[in-house]
Amino acid sequence: MQTASAPALKAEARNFNFFYGDVQALKNINMPIHDKKVTALIGPSGCGKSTYLRSFNRMHDLYPGNRYEGEIRFYPDNTNLLAPGVDPIEVRMRVGMVFQKPNPFPKSVFENVAYGLRVRGEKNRRALDDKVEAALKGAAIWDEVKDRLQDLATNLSGGQQQRLCIARALATDPELLLFDEPTSALDPIATGAIEELVHELKQRVTILIVTHNMQQAARVSDYTAYMYLGEMIEFGKTDDIFIKPQDKRTEDYITGRMG
Template identity: 90%
Template structure:
């Protein structure tokens, strides 16, 4: 595939295989992730897109019996994120993640956003105040919550909770932000707000987003990858994937003949 105006690489999967115990869930994936761009992963459920996403912050290390093969190179320092010598915690400090269902911690709004900073040992009130405000603004939530920062996060609406989770991830200035179907539990209005936010965020951070909603992929992403049965079928600029897919299987999925 030919990418003309090649932006800088942020990460690159090289011949990535992944196993849940004996079951092979990812099969030889090669794919670039471009810096300060939004890349969408689409495909029918069970195609491995979430599994692939969760490899970028080594979430699979939390559970026994999971195994990676191959590499995910991370730039500019060209580290292999999957190398056994690399500490998964260090990876997670550089790669943020937003989950399918909003999962605010049982703490105040303020403490939710400050969480990652405290994990890094930051306890200076002034620094925290500043960063929390900045992150909440980045998550487009500041105006709604600035007067009730000490309320429990669980009092917020679903859409607000999801934006809080985005702010929480932003507070620590991640280099790559992973979104795992971030709007699947939200109503259309909250979904639109998140999509707009993703659009805004790519100025600051590289984004990889899993979605089962093709319109969403078309709306928010610069690049799209179509996955099927653990394989990367096609990767390219979003317009090209949607307007003139090269692979028959991609075309079938996009035109709604399967999936």
């Protein structure tokens, strides 16, 4: 997979397995995540793409009975995110996440974005103001909310809520940003806005996005991985995956014969 011209890596899964109790949900995954690129995970429902995504910020640690095996290397410091000595909270401070359904807190727009900073102990009002503004601008929602920062975030539209959640994740300058089907609860116009945003964000942050929409993967990603039944079937440049897939199963999926 690694070629001489490959760009720098942000992360890399090595012999990664994941278990829900006794059930093995992910099998021996090896995959690079290229720095400042968008990598899409596609595959039919239940193939493990969300499970895989949620391993990058150790979300599975919140629930008992889950177990990781193997490594997810994180660069440039070459940390294994899954190592027992690595605190999942430290991992989450470096890896942000945007969820399937917009999940703003029932607090003000400002407090939603400032939350990650408050968690890190930021108390300076000026610093909070500046960073919240920068994050909202980064998520392309500043113009819509700048006059209603103290309004309840839950009163925003679904698309605005999702961009607010992106701002919340951006406020703390994550190195890797995880998107778990971020547009599945949104209408086409809001979806377009999020896709455009993902395209802009890759200038500053590495992005890993799960999507059930192949057109979306083709539109926004530089690399695509096709997963099936907990296995990584094929990984490559998005153009290659969609134009000349190497594996029969990938071809069946992207041509709509399966899934």
